[in-house]
Amino acid sequence: MPGFSLVHLEFLGWAAMWTLGLSAIAFVGGGLVGFAVALMRISPIRWVRYAAIAYIQVVQGTPLLILLFLIYFGIAIVGFQEVPALIAAGIGLTIYSSGFLAEIWRGCLQSVPKTQWEAAECLALTPWQRMTRVILPQAMRIATPPTVGFLVQIVKNTSLASVVGFVELAQAGKLINNSIFEPFTVFMVVAAIYFAICFPLSTWSRRLERKLNVSRR
Amino acid sequence: MSAVVKLSNVHKSFGTNKVLDGVSFEVGRGEVAAVIGQSGSGKSTALRCINALETIDGGTIDVCGHAVHDAKLDRRSLRRDVGIVFQSYNLFPHLTAEQNIMLAPSCVKKVSKSEARDLAHDVLRRVGLAEKAGHFPEQLSGGQQQRVAIARSLAMQPKLMLFDEVTSALDPQLTGEVLKVMEDLARGGMTMILVTHEMAFARKVASQVVYMHKGKVWETGPGSMLDSPKTAELADFVGSGL
Numbered sequence: 267m268p269g270f271s272l273v274h275l276e277f278l279g280w281a282a283m284w285t286l287g288l289s290a291i292a293f294v295g296g297g298l299v300g301f302a303v304a305l306m307r308i309s310p311i312r313w314v315r316y317a318a319i320a321y322i323q324v325v326q327g328t329p330l331l332i333l334l335f336l337i338y339f340g341i342a343i344v345g346f347q348e349v350p351a352l353i354a355a356g357i358g359l360t361i362y363s364s365g366f367l368a369e370i371w372r373g374c375l376q377s378v379p380k381t382q383w384e385a386a387e388c389l390a391l392t393p394w395q396r397m398t399r400v401i402l403p404q405a406m407r408i409a410t411p412p413t414v415g416f417l418v419q420i421v422k423n424t425s426l427a428s429v430v431g432f433v434e435l436a437q438a439g440k441l442i443n444n445s446i447f448e449p450f451t452v453f454m455v456v457a458a459i460y461f462a463i464c465f466p467l468s469t470w471s472r473r474l475e476r477k478l479n480v481s482r483r
Numbered sequence: 484m485s486a487v488v489k490l491s492n493v494h495k496s497f498g499t500n501k502v503l504d505g506v507s508f509e510v511g512r513g514e515v516a517a518v519i520g521q522s523g524s525g526k527s528t529a530l531r532c533i534n535a536l537e538t539i540d541g542g543t544i545d546v547c548g549h550a551v552h553d554a555k556l557d558r559r560s561l562r563r564d565v566g567i568v569f570q571s572y573n574l575f576p577h578l579t580a581e582q583n584i585m586l587a588p589s590c591v592k593k594v595s596k597s598e599a600r601d602l603a604h605d606v607l608r609r610v611g612l613a614e615k616a617g618h619f620p621e622q623l624s625g626g627q628q629q630r631v632a633i634a635r636s637l638a639m640q641p642k643l644m645l646f647d648e649v650t651s652a653l654d655p656q657l658t659g660e661v662l663k664v665m666e667d668l669a670r671g672g673m674t675m676i677l678v679t680h681e682m683a684f685a686r687k688v689a690s691q692v693v694y695m696h697k698g699k700v701w702e703t704g705p706g707s708m709l710d711s712p713k714t715a716e717l718a719d720f721v722g723s724g725l
């Protein structure tokens with residue numbers, strides 16, 4: 267039986283690209299939805315605020331695995347027979363990320379002092395101008411470290427996409443192991459690749475946080 | 484009809500806490516009204532109501548032709564006419580002094596960038612800070628930050644300026660430079676309402692003093708009323724040396 271070889275490594279490298287791609291989809295999609303939900307969460311209109319709270323609670327309270335199953339089989343029930351795994355996994359991870367990013371960003375928006383919102387309002391800025399010119403520039407500085415930190419969670423959680431038949435890094439490891447039965451070697455390599463992706467991200471996040479603390483004194 | 488600001492029987496509560504209990508006073512064009520009173524007497528709330536930062540429960544407030552009490556009030560158009568400066572400056576920390584000032588003219592009045600910059604330098608000169616245009620708020624002293632905040636309001640060419648204890652966070656030396664700016668403004672004919680603890684300043688600059696007590700206008704009159712209070716409460720307040 268042939269052992270772990272360059273061919274397998276190449277396969278893992280290719281799967282790692284899908285992990286990255288799926289992470290990117292989850293981050294961009296989750297970011298867009300999450301930002302909208304974060305804005306809804308601090309809306310002055312009560313029912314909008316409550317709808318956002320409900321969304322966040324439901325998403326955060328549902329295991330990603332179950333969310334992925336629900337999307338995968340849910341779409342099939344609605345009538346699409348063959349759901350491409352990428353679509354199902356992309357939607358599932360987008361929803362998952364949006365629930366967490368919404369809550370992270372809500373906190374950052376609200377940590378900009380109320381007096382800043384008022385000062386902008388008193389200068390006759392529109393709500394949009396107030397958000398883009400005054401609040402967001404301040405909130406984004408605060409938001410960057412935890413957001414990059416959450417990216418690490420997204421990358422690791424893409425491994426669950428294998429349950430809907432998506433071949434990413436973890437699933438590729440399983441497939442290789444099924445043929446060569448060298449679980450320790452295979453999964454060590456898989457773990458090393460995850461680490462190579464996540465470590466720079468968490469280092470970056472920590473560095474951003476330090477910088478933020480320094481500039482705030 | 485020449486009143487720029489007119490409050491009639493204004494009522495305002497926070498929950499069960501009655502903060503404004505039938506407040507009435509008016510301020511004419513070019514007048515300077517000094518609002519004084521113990522902490523908690525409703526001075527800040529009154530200012531915030533004038534600027535529609537708080538909604539009122541009863542009475543009417545008319546400001547530069549805007550019916551502030553009206554549910555259909557156009558808040559943004561009110562705020563183009565009314566500048567407000569707070570005790571805590573509230574400059575935008577991510578913008579330089581100049582950018583702080585340029586923001587509203589370019590966003591709201593849509594003036595060009597170079598025009599906005601000229602305007603910023605103009606108002607910075609008026610508050611004596613022309614050389615600080617490129618500084619961020621955290622690089623300025625409290626007094627300088629407060630003067631930039633005043634300049635930021637002035638850049639919108641308001642018809643009325645509100646000041647809420649703008650020197651209370653400053654030590655005496657810095658207080659002087661801010662008061663001087665306000666005095667210049669008053670001389671220049673700006674209509675102003677200022678909440679202040681600076682009795683000497685009120686006496687000197689104010690055309691009208693409004694003494695608030697327990698959410699009511701307890702006593703009102705020219706600056707000289709501080710020397711001969713009619714009510715025991717004002718006598719107490721002035722005597723306490725606040």
Ligand SMILES: Nc1ncnc2c1ncn2[C@@H]1O[C@H](COP(=O)(O)OP(=O)(O)O)[C@@H](O)[C@H]1O
Nearest residue numbers: 497500502520521522523524525526527528529
């Ligand atoms: N946003 C608010 N919510 C609840 N109570 C408030 C609020 N703002 C002010 N108050 C209360 O209103 C009263 C008057 O406050 P304020 O107008 O700030 O007084 P002053 O400026 O004269 O010190 C105080 O008892 C204060 O606690």
Ligand SMILES: [Mg+2]
Nearest residue numbers: 526527528648
């Ligand atoms: Mg006050």
